Amino acid sequence: MNMIVCVKQVIDPEAPPASFKIDPSGNKVVPPAGVSPVVDPYAEYAVEAALKVKDASGGKVTALSLGSNQLRDIVKKPLAMGADELILLEDEAFDGSDSWSTAYALAMAIKKIGEYDIIFCGREASDWNAGQVGSGIAEILGLPSVTLAEKIDISDGKARVQRKTDEGYEVVEVSLPCLITASNEIGEPRYPTIKGIMGAKKKEPVVWKPADIGVEAAQIGASGRHTKLHKLFQPVREGKCEIIEGEGPEEAAANLAVKLREVKAL
Amino acid sequence: MAENKGVLVLCETKEDKLASISTELLGGGRKLAGDLGQELAAVLVGSGVGNLAQEAIAYGADKVYVVDDPLLKDYQTDTYVPVLEKVAGQAMPQVLIMGQTSIGRDLAPRLAFRLNTAASLGCLELAIDPSSKKLLQTKPVYGGNAQAVFITGSFPQIATVRPKAMAPLAPDQSRKGEVVTVDAGLDASAIRAKVLEQVPEEVEGIKLEDAEVVVGGGRGIGSPEGFQQLEELARLLKGAVGATRPPCDNDWVPAGAQIGLTGKIVTPELYIAVALSGSSQHMSGCSSAKTIVAINKDAEANIFREARFGVVGDWKKIVPAFTEKLKELLAK
Ligand SMILES: Cc1cc2nc3c(=O)[nH]c(=O)nc-3n(C[C@H](O)[C@H](O)[C@H](O)COP(=O)(O)OP(=O)(O)OC[C@H]3O[C@@H](n4cnc5c(N)ncnc54)[C@H](O)[C@@H]3O)c2cc1C
Ligand SMILES: Nc1ncnc2c1ncn2[C@@H]1O[C@H](COP(=O)(O)O)[C@@H](O)[C@H]1O
Numbered sequence: 001m002n003m004i005v006c007v008k009q010v011i012d013p014e015a016p017p018a019s020f021k022i023d024p025s026g027n028k029v030v031p032p033a034g035v036s037p038v039v040d041p042y043a044e045y046a047v048e049a050a051l052k053v054k055d056a057s058g059g060k061v062t063a064l065s066l067g068s069n070q071l072r073d074i075v076k077k078p079l080a081m082g083a084d085e086l087i088l089l090e091d092e093a094f095d096g097s098d099s100w101s102t103a104y105a106l107a108m109a110i111k112k113i114g115e116y117d118i119i120f121c122g123r124e125a126s127d128w129n130a131g132q133v134g135s136g137i138a139e140i141l142g143l144p145s146v147t148l149a150e151k152i153d154i155s156d157g158k159a160r161v162q163r164k165t166d167e168g169y170e171v172v173e174v175s176l177p178c179l180i181t182a183s184n185e186i187g188e189p190r191y192p193t194i195k196g197i198m199g200a201k202k203k204e205p206v207v208w209k210p211a212d213i214g215v216e217a218a219q220i221g222a223s224g225r226h227t228k229l230h231k232l233f234q235p236v237r238e239g240k241c242e243i244i245e246g247e248g249p250e251e252a253a254a255n256l257a258v259k260l261r262e263v264k265a266l
Numbered sequence: 267m268a269e270n271k272g273v274l275v276l277c278e279t280k281e282d283k284l285a286s287i288s289t290e291l292l293g294g295g296r297k298l299a300g301d302l303g304q305e306l307a308a309v310l311v312g313s314g315v316g317n318l319a320q321e322a323i324a325y326g327a328d329k330v331y332v333v334d335d336p337l338l339k340d341y342q343t344d345t346y347v348p349v350l351e352k353v354a355g356q357a358m359p360q361v362l363i364m365g366q367t368s369i370g371r372d373l374a375p376r377l378a379f380r381l382n383t384a385a386s387l388g389c390l391e392l393a394i395d396p397s398s399k400k401l402l403q404t405k406p407v408y409g410g411n412a413q414a415v416f417i418t419g420s421f422p423q424i425a426t427v428r429p430k431a432m433a434p435l436a437p438d439q440s441r442k443g444e445v446v447t448v449d450a451g452l453d454a455s456a457i458r459a460k461v462l463e464q465v466p467e468e469v470e471g472i473k474l475e476d477a478e479v480v481v482g483g484g485r486g487i488g489s490p491e492g493f494q495q496l497e498e499l500a501r502l503l504k505g506a507v508g509a510t511r512p513p514c515d516n517d518w519v520p521a522g523a524q525i526g527l528t529g530k531i532v533t534p535e536l537y538i539a540v541a542l543s544g545s546s547q548h549m550s551g552c553s554s555a556k557t558i559v560a561i562n563k564d565a566e567a568n569i570f571r572e573a574r575f576g577v578v579g580d581w582k583k584i585v586p587a588f589t590e591k592l593k594e595l596l597a598k
Contacts, residue, residue, distance in 0.1 A: 016568065243577070
């Protein structure tokens, strides 16, 4: 089983919301000082999904990440978790991508890799919450796709995917090669082992430039966008919480109940 | 080439009726169509759905495209994408909207790439820019820490809209509209990803999405037994229990209890947030609650920036005392 997992370096979404800042130009987010970037959490679930398939059926997992200034310690995490190879699409020309230009470049890189049975993505990245790159890659490559995967079983050259729905779940049987996007129900991403971390340190990623995957400057990064960011803003919070006190927690709790009745919230 | 015109709404159905998201989208779509000075069309896709066309008209559609085929009974990517591609080719809308549901999340991006245009998923607000007449697509980004307004350069401008972000119109059964039947033209052999079964989750009592009172528990609850105490409080208030992601991931509660960006959207009168930090991704699913109350032992927790009332302390002491006092007050 040859698997490709698309991962991305992002600003840590678990950083306290109070540290979140937008650039005065109004169209960029300022990375919070002193907070290290991380691998996009849903992409990490995608790595976990691929490693689970590898555990069960064997195979090779290649991680693929597009961006500029990718910190080696961060983007090597899939290797430390158990992936076999890391390919970085790294160039400033990829900056300012939207879902279109990202999916296009990733699809072209996947074509170059050539051999694959399953491509994994996260259901949505924690930065722009676009939720589109997986489906976009599948459409560009003409592959079947199953989104929001909770569980994957491989048998007889097919994948059986439990897919999360609003009502519960459904079971989808898909022919290979295919693309699958992972939801958190896949299960907590495994921690890198010491051995994994040591192995990842020694392994150098393969770096591809736009020319290596045969894409024109006009199709990638900001030039390849299909959408324009018109405005970026932080919603205003009223932020006037009334803290209910009392002699000890029980009394505070009782006072809260009285207060909610008073203001007719109940 | 024909000119793109009008607004097209994908209507989902539920138990042989229009799903609530669909009537909401028709309400919102009507306004967009009005601002463009163009028509509002709906598309009904499924098996045995033709009889709902009049309902879509009553809720505001001028025209309804009906694609009725046994192969369309369940949503499948490989059947719905070509069908929507076909309808979009025939209707040539400027704007195509659907719900941010398990269908819309899958269909919208794939269709956008097929049609060589773009989509914005999970919009809170859609508006027509008065000068350019383009669709302004406002959606939460960075987990809800910020909102972005996107503009799509090509047609159709596709967007999915979150539940309860738009309001339905009062249905008018006397409204007249045109019904257009479109042949699905599907071939079963083209289905590469096939739905074998659908398993709905059992819910006891009031559904989370419909509850007037929601008690939300977070990682700090610590166990399934802890959630039973929240259940008791919710029952007393005729409400429902929801959760942040960690309790779902830990199987303290079913996955369907998750509230937030990647879970359910709730809009209750009262949201009681217990032992959850108030991450933007979680608040994305409950910040429209009329009153938010926070119980958290950490006075610095972000939830106190979101809540109207709060108590700082251990929920294990606060929730039982709060429940007892409410019992007493409600008995009066
Ligand atoms: C793309 C993306 C999508 C996501 N979607 C969602 C989503 O839909 N929904 C969601 O919920 N999360 C979502 N998350 C996860 C989210 O970022 C947070 O990790 C999660 O919401 C944290 O849950 P929590 O508040 O319960 O846990 P924590 O942040 O760990 O907070 C626990 C809180 O409990 C308090 N506490 C502990 N013990 C006690 C006690 N005894 N008494 C009182 N208080 C106590 C602590 O002070 C703390 O504030 C998403 C993340 C990403 C990246
Ligand atoms: N720049 C990128 N490089 C590699 N994978 C990406 C990139 N952007 C998005 N992805 C993948 O697509 C998923 C969904 O991203 P998005 O559609 O941007 O929300 C992520 O979880 C990743 O798996």
